[in-house]
Amino acid sequence: MRHGARHPHIVRHLEAARIDRQQAEAIADVLHQQEVGALAELATKADLRELRAELKGDMASLRGKFMELRAEMEARFAKIETRFDKADAASGPWSSG
Structure with missing residues (x-):
């Protein structure tokens, strides 16, 4: 036909x-x-629901990874600050003059 x-x-x-x-x-x-x-x-409504669920999972995973990175960076910065504090303490007061 x-x-x-x-x-x-x-x-x-x-x-x-x-x-x-x-x-x-x-x-x-x-x-x-x-x-x-x-x-x-x-896309059907079911396709969109599935995609939405997938994206929510991906976003949650990314949030977790960002939180891990943030904690790691904070720990590294704390170590650096400790090193500076130790260096300042070891060098004594700054001399003027």
Whole structure:
């Protein structure tokens, strides 16, 4: 079955624009194929729910990794501060003069 027959309104509009029936049906076929292809690419509500759950999990994982990095950086900065404090204590008061 030709898709042009499934979309007689498209064929009628094209014929009204002085396109012969065979060409109008061919155009309707192409439009139908494009429509089917586009519909196949649409996400369903279930697809979106699944994606949302996946993204929430990814975000939670990233939050955890950022917290680990933050704790690691704070520990490193604390060590550096301790080293500076020890260096200051060992060098004594700054001399002026």
